[in-house]
Amino acid sequence: MGIDILQGIISIIIILGLSPLFAGLVNKQKAILTGRIGAPILQPYYDLQKIFKKETINATSSSFISRISPLINLVTLVIAAAMLPVGFWKPLISFSGDIILFAYILGLARFFQILAAMDIGSSFEGMGAAREATFALFAEPIFFFTIGSISFISGFTSLFDIYHSIELTNISYGVFIIICSISVFMLAVSECSRMPVDDPNTHLELTMIHEVMILDNSGIDLFLYQYSSYIKLFIYAILEISFFYPFSQQSYLLGILIFITGSAALTFVLGVVETIISRSKMKNIPQYLLFATAIGILNLLIYTFTK
Amino acid sequence: MSILIDLCNNLLVASFVIQLLAIIFVFNKNNRTAMYSANIVLLVGLTLGLASTLSSALFSSAEISTESIFLGYIRLDALSLYFLFIVQLVAIPTTIYNFSYLQHYVEKKRPIKSFVVFYIILIISTQLIVITNHAIFFLVSWEVMSLSSYLGMILEREKEEVQRGSFYYFAASHVLIFILYIMFFFLHNQTGSWLFSDYHLSFSTGIVVPTIFILSIIGFGIKAGFMPFHFWLPQAHPVAPTVLSAFLSGVLIKMGIYGILRTFLFIKPVPEWCGWLVLIISIISAILGVWYALAQHDIKRLLAYHSVENIGIIGIGIGIGFIGSANNLPAIQVLGFGGALLHTLNHAIFKSLLFIGSGVVYQNLGTRNIELMGGLVHRAKYIALLFLIGSVAISGIPPFNGFISEFIIYMGFFNTADELKNYYPILMLLFAVGLAFVGGLAVACFTKVNSIMFLGSERKEVKHFKTSIYDNISLGILAALCVVIGFYPQPFVGVVNKVISSSFILGNSSSALIDIDWLYFTIIFTSIAFGIFILALIKIRIEKKYGRRTSDAWGCGYNNLNPRMQYTASSFADELNTIPQSVLVYHKKFEVSETAFPLPSKFESHSKDFVDSNIAMPLFNWLKSMVAKLKYLQQTDIRYYIAFILIIISIYSLIAFLWV
Numbered sequence: 001m002g003i004d005i006l007q008g009i010i011s012i013i014i015i016l017g018l019s020p021l022f023a024g025l026v027n028k029q030k031a032i033l034t035g036r037i038g039a040p041i042l043q044p045y046y047d048l049q050k051i052f053k054k055e056t057i058n059a060t061s062s063s064f065i066s067r068i069s070p071l072i073n074l075v076t077l078v079i080a081a082a083m084l085p086v087g088f089w090k091p092l093i094s095f096s097g098d099i100i101l102f103a104y105i106l107g108l109a110r111f112f113q114i115l116a117a118m119d120i121g122s123s124f125e126g127m128g129a130a131r132e133a134t135f136a137l138f139a140e141p142i143f144f145f146t147i148g149s150i151s152f153i154s155g156f157t158s159l160f161d162i163y164h165s166i167e168l169t170n171i172s173y174g175v176f177i178i179i180c181s182i183s184v185f186m187l188a189v190s191e192c193s194r195m196p197v198d199d200p201n202t203h204l205e206l207t208m209i210h211e212v213m214i215l216d217n218s219g220i221d222l223f224l225y226q227y228s229s230y231i232k233l234f235i236y237a238i239l240e241i242s243f244f245y246p247f248s249q250q251s252y253l254l255g256i257l258i259f260i261t262g263s264a265a266l267t268f269v270l271g272v273v274e275t276i277i278s279r280s281k282m283k284n285i286p287q288y289l290l291f292a293t294a295i296g297i298l299n300l301l302i303y304t305f306t307k
Numbered sequence: 308m309s310i311l312i313d314l315c316n317n318l319l320v321a322s323f324v325i326q327l328l329a330i331i332f333v334f335n336k337n338n339r340t341a342m343y344s345a346n347i348v349l350l351v352g353l354t355l356g357l358a359s360t361l362s363s364a365l366f367s368s369a370e371i372s373t374e375s376i377f378l379g380y381i382r383l384d385a386l387s388l389y390f391l392f393i394v395q396l397v398a399i400p401t402t403i404y405n406f407s408y409l410q411h412y413v414e415k416k417r418p419i420k421s422f423v424v425f426y427i428i429l430i431i432s433t434q435l436i437v438i439t440n441h442a443i444f445f446l447v448s449w450e451v452m453s454l455s456s457y458l459g460m461i462l463e464r465e466k467e468e469v470q471r472g473s474f475y476y477f478a479a480s481h482v483l484i485f486i487l488y489i490m491f492f493f494l495h496n497q498t499g500s501w502l503f504s505d506y507h508l509s510f511s512t513g514i515v516v517p518t519i520f521i522l523s524i525i526g527f528g529i530k531a532g533f534m535p536f537h538f539w540l541p542q543a544h545p546v547a548p549t550v551l552s553a554f555l556s557g558v559l560i561k562m563g564i565y566g567i568l569r570t571f572l573f574i575k576p577v578p579e580w581c582g583w584l585v586l587i588i589s590i591i592s593a594i595l596g597v598w599y600a601l602a603q604h605d606i607k608r609l610l611a612y613h614s615v616e617n618i619g620i621i622g623i624g625i626g627i628g629f630i631g632s633a634n635n636l637p638a639i640q641v642l643g644f645g646g647a648l649l650h651t652l653n654h655a656i657f658k659s660l661l662f663i664g665s666g667v668v669y670q671n672l673g674t675r676n677i678e679l680m681g682g683l684v685h686r687a688k689y690i691a692l693l694f695l696i697g698s699v700a701i702s703g704i705p706p707f708n709g710f711i712s713e714f715i716i717y718m719g720f721f722n723t724a725d726e727l728k729n730y731y732p733i734l735m736l737l738f739a740v741g742l743a744f745v746g747g748l749a750v751a752c753f754t755k756v757n758s759i760m761f762l763g764s765e766r767k768e769v770k771h772f773k774t775s776i777y778d779n780i781s782l783g784i785l786a787a788l789c790v791v792i793g794f795y796p797q798p799f800v801g802v803v804n805k806v807i808s809s810s811f812i813l814g815n816s817s818s819a820l821i822d823i824d825w826l827y828f829t830i831i832f833t834s835i836a837f838g839i840f841i842l843a844l845i846k847i848r849i850e851k852k853y854g855r856r857t858s859d860a861w862g863c864g865y866n867n868l869n870p871r872m873q874y875t876a877s878s879f880a881d882e883l884n885t886i887p888q889s890v891l892v893y894h895k896k897f898e899v900s901e902t903a904f905p906l907p908s909k910f911e912s913h914s915k916d917f918v919d920s921n922i923a924m925p926l927f928n929w930l931k932s933m934v935a936k937l938k939y940l941q942q943t944d945i946r947y948y949i950a951f952i953l954i955i956i957s958i959y960s961l962i963a964f965l966w967v
Contacts, residue, residue: 056855061764063684063691068839071846075838079831093831095824100717101705101831103743108704111750115695118758118874121682122860126874129758133751134882140747144740152732152739155725157718205863216860220849224842286886304733 008082008092015081019234020044020227022263029271044230048223056219061121069116070217070224076109077231084238085160087255088245096157103143106191109228110136117213124205128212131282135190135197135209138289142187145296146180147239153303163242176303179295181243185269186292188236192229194270196280197288207279237266316376316383318359325352326431333423339413345423346405349430353402356434357395363388365802379502382440385806386572389648390437390565396788397557397655398430400781401550404663407777408550411670412462422548425459429551433558437565442491442501449487449562453480456559460547472546479529479539486526487566490519494573506573509813516574520581523570524588531563533622534592537615538919541599544611545675549666552607556614557659561651564621568644571625572810575632582629589622590741597748601755601880602893602914605675606665609756610658613701616745617654620703620713621647623742627719628811630727637817639723641807645820646716648803653700653708653792660697660785663778664690668760671772677756677876682765686772691761693782698753700789703746706832708792711800716742718823748883755879764870794832797825877912884914892917 024041031038040046058066082092083102093101110132117129151157154165168174190197193210205212214225241262245255280288329348335341360366365388376382383391405426412419432451439445457480460473497515498505508515529536540560544552571577596615603609624647631639667690668683669675684691700707720739724732792799800820808816862868877884884893898909940947 052849053853055853056850058855058857059860060857061682061685061860062857063762064688065684065695065762068843071839071842075835075842078838079835093827095827097714097718097721097823098827100714101828104703104705104710104713104746107702107746107750108699108706111699111702111704111754114750114754115758115762118754118879119762120860121763121870121873122862122868123872123874124861124863126879129754130874130879130882133754133879137744137747137751137883140743141740144736144743148739149736152721152724152736155721157721219853219855220846224846300733300736304730 004090005092007089011084011086011089011091012078012082014086015084015234015238016078016231018263019230020048022234022237022267023230025264025267026233026270026274029267030274033271033275048227051218051223051226052220054219054222056221057216058221059120059122059216062119062216065112066116066119066217066221069112069119070221070228072112073109073228074224074231076105077228077235080105080109081231081235083159084235085163085242086238087259088252089255091160094158094160096161098158099147099151099162100157102159103140106232113213120216122216124212124215127206128209128215131209132213135285135289138286138293139187139190142183142289142292142296145293145300146183146187149296149300150177150180163245166243166245168246172303172306176299177243179299181240183292183296183299184236184240184243186288186295188233188240189270189273190285190289190292192233192236194233195274196277197285199279202279207282237263240266316359318355318362319383322352322356322359323431323434325355326427328352329427330424333420333427338416338419341420342409342413342423343406345427346402346409349427350399350402353395353399353430357392357399360388360392360395365389365392365805379504380441380444381438382504383438385809386565386568387438389802389806390561390651391434393561393652393655394430394433394437394558396652397659398433398554400784401553401557401659401663402430403777403781403784404553404666405550407775407781408548408666408670410775419462422459422462425455426550428455429459429554433562436562440503442495442503445503446484446487446491450484452559452562453477453484456547456551456555459551460543462548462551463546466546469546472542472544475539476543479536479543483526483529486522486529490522490526490570493519493522503569503573508574509576516577517581519570519574520577523567524585527563527566527570528588529563530566531560531618531622532592532615533563533588533618534595534615535588535918535922537592537596538916538923540614541603541608541611541916542919544614545605545607549607549662549669552611553659553662553666556611556662557655560614560618561655564618564625564647564651567625568647571629571632575811576635576813577629577632579630579633582626582631582633584626585622585629586626586738589619589626590738591619592616592622593619593745594741594748597745597752598883598887599914599916601748601752602884604678604876606668606677606756606760607662607675609677609752610661610665613661613749613752614654614658616749617650617658617701620716620742620745621650621654623738624648624650624712624716624719627716627723630723631719632811634727635813636726637812637815638819639719639726640812641804641817641820642715642719642722644807644811645800645803646712646714646719648806649715649799650709650712652799653712653789656785656788656792657697657700657707657709660782660789661694661701663782663785664694664697667774667778667782671774672767672769677759679767680760680765681763681767681870681873682761683769683772684761686769687774689779690774690782693779693786694761695757696786696789698757700793702749702753704750705828706793706835707789708796709789711793711796711828713742713746715800715820715823718819722819751880751883755876759876759879763873766870766873793828794836795829797829800825881912884912892920 024044028038028041080102083098085091114129114132117125151162154162156162156165166177193200198209202208217225244262245258326349329345332344332348333341365385409419429452432448435448436452439448457473457477461469463469494506495501497508532540544556547555593616596612596619600609600612603612624643627643628640631643700709703709703713717739720735724735804820860868892915894913896911900906900908
């Protein structure tokens with residue numbers, strides 16, 4: 001019991017501590033692949049430190065919502081992080097049904113993020129908020145058709161148990177899991193506002209989704225938002241990596257090793273994807289997301305009928 | 308123990324008597340005194356009633372008695388007590404809101420006495436519906452409820468929309484009462500009794516169970532507002548006085564749910580197709596209900612469509628419960644019915660909260676169109692906060708009560724998949740995705756409502772915005788309930804579990820509902836609240852250190868931003884509305900001038916109800932034209948009528964002659 005809690009706390013610290021590094025790695029890979037030297041890997045940390053010390057400016061028409069929303073964002077993402085398995089370690093929060101709580105607690109963060117954007121009363125933020133609400137709607141089913149479907153097949157309802165039920169012994173199950181992981185990757189790309197859904201480095205307000213929602217934030221508010229978005233990226237990365245643990249062999253060292261190599265490999269994949277794919281048109285994004293959903297459904301049907 | 312039961316019953320009788328007495332106080336000459344005294348007396352009666360319900364066996368550890376009292380007319384079994392609790396719980400805040408709402412009418416010197424009388428009768432008859440044990444008494448109470456709510460609804464009867472909307476309600480109520488007549492006559496025919504406690508058709512063969520089931524789904528389904536029968540809701544709710552629409556949406560449509568569950572108790576266990584039928588109707592109601600809601604600009608109509616959505620969610624729980632009942636698996640039943648019952652309570656709470664909130668805004672602004680609102684958070688911070696709590700709760704997002712009941716329904720899906728194996732996991736997964744999709748749509752819808760109504764800056768200048776203490780109290784009570792059920796669900800889950808295990812399940816019950824790790828929710832939600840609090844303190848310190856100021860929003864270099872440039876509700880929801888255009892009947896019209904010097908352009912969008920405009924209205928119009936053809940029988944000459952009477956009598960006699 002005691003060791004479980006300790007491991008859970010260490011995993012949260014790992015997630016909170018390393019999430020900017022993950023983002024930095026992605027950016028570095030992307031820079032190298034496009035033939036630039038790029039910012040240092042630790043640049044996200046420097047950025048955060050810089051933003052932290054800036055003056056906080058609130059829009060004139062904003063209310064308590066934009067003051068409280070960054071806090072809610074960070075807290076909910078920390079709670080979500082506490083449900084994820086790092087390596088073979090049992091997460092701090094793990095009970096049957098926590099997959100639902102995981103999906104909905106991210107919904108809480110999104111709810112307040114959208115409200116905070118609309119709180120500014122500017123059309124830019126409104127546009128971002130409307131897009132976030134629309135695309136989130138299409139992203140929701142992907143989560144259920146991938147991780148949810150494994151849950152329904154295996155009968156486990158806790159994220160930790162769901163991932164533990166994965167055993168790549170059977171070929172059809174193996175294919176099923178791999179295609180699920182592709183769907184989850186597409187989900188991660190959209191939820192964490194990466195290309196081709198959103199460009200984190202864009203400079204035009206009209207084309208942004210996530211960035212435009214926090215356009216009018218600065219200082220500690222921006223720090224919290226930025227840090228939360230790093231955590232969110234890492235959370236989805238862990239959802240992706242966790243597919244590939246050989247859960248039948250319980251060795252902590254192996255778990256950590258796979259965690260590290262998996263993260264590194266994922267940064268590479270993200271870097272490659274962002275280099276070779278350009279940002280798609282706004283009106284094509286629902287199609288992109290529905291494509292991921294369709295893969296999920298087809299995959300599930302094929303698995304069920306070949307079982 | 309018997310003393311306790313006696314005390315409860317006496318308290319209950321006293322509460323009814325006091326509520327009835329309230330009517331006398333209405334006949335005071337002074338409008339203001341009449342309104343206040345009648346409402347206070349009603350409030351006393353309701354509080355007493357709530358106290359008696361809370362001290363009953365359902366809320367203590369005692370066994371629930373299933374004996375009927377008062378010559379068999381009244382029976383307080385677990386289901387009745389639970390719904391009685393809901394009615395009383397919601398009636399108290401709405402009655403408190405009455406003080407503030409009717410005050411506006413008193414100031415304008417408008418007659419309100421009849422409204423107060425009908426309101427009191429409505430509340431009493433609604434309570435009688437849930438506790439009665441006699442079919443005729445049930446039908447009479449039902450009719451009194453429908454009529455009194457209709458008569459209350461036409462408070463502003465000079466307006467055309469009120470006449471139209473309330474007639475929808477009136478017509479729907481009448482269609483459904485006929486179906487209920489048929490159903491109860493059929494039940495009487497089968498059992499030879501009018502008492503609910505004698506209706507045990509559990510294992511009767513043939514068409515008995517399916518007939519009763521279908522009749523109850525249609526009859527009670529119209530009241531509840533399941534999808535093909537929902538069309539009266541968005542017409543009636545916006546035009547009703549806010550007090551009434553809060554009660555209508557919070558409690559009255561739940562009578563449909565009560566009816567369906569009560570009928571289930573007569574015929575349990577139901578065959579499995581019943582469960583699937585309810586599930587499919589419900590998921591359609593849930594998805595389309597919230598999607599229609601997204602397209603609305605009238606806040607009360609929007610909330611009415613959300614009732615359709617939530618009734619859908621409740622129906623999903625009931626459907627799961629039916630499947631569990633068909634397979635005789637207690638765990639599934641406990642989770643399915645448990646989710647449905649808890650969501651019934653939750654929806655009653657947050658929907659009346661939202662309706663009262665919208666009523667406060669309506670009284671101050673004089674409009675229900677959200678496109679003309681905005682920035683109200685700066686006028687009424689408290690109302691905005693409470694409305695926000697209701698919005699988060701209705702979207703099913705933690706940490707408030709909506710999430711708890713949706714979570715139980717999800718656990719019902721998981722459990723069904725796990726216990727029945729075979730093709731069930733896939734089907735349950737599809738429903739789970741549907742529910743998640745509904746959640747996503749609800750988030751989109753309520754972020755829209757909240758941000759357009761309360762946030763940003765004022766789209767139309769607000770001259771004065773005043774809220775009374777009564778608004779704050781009634782909203783405060785409801786919001787507090789949302790928070791309490793969200794943060795500490797155990798006691799409520801325990802009550803729901805008791806309702807189900809005492810009457811819904813044949814044989815041994817299951818502890819699946821209580822076994823969910825509710826403690827985790829309490830801990831997690833408390834730590835979220837605590838975390839936000841601590842972070843807020845830190846944030847304030849940091850802001851002190853590095854400075855904080857306010858400045859105009861970024862306008863991309865343009866400095867004359869005005870409130871009209873804000874994102875509107877229709878632009879926020881535009882993309883989502885255009886997707887299901889065919890079902891939504893959503894029209895957009897652009898008028899853009901293409902001259903060199905642009906003239907003012909125009910844009911309008913309309914959303915119609917598919918069922919209303921493509922099915923219900925054409926059907927009724929067709930019926931009307933058909934019936935109109937019979938007009939030629941209606942001659943002025945009395946001899947024709949005598950001839951008709953003779954023809955009819957001879958047909959009857961012929962039938963009787965051949966029959967015997």
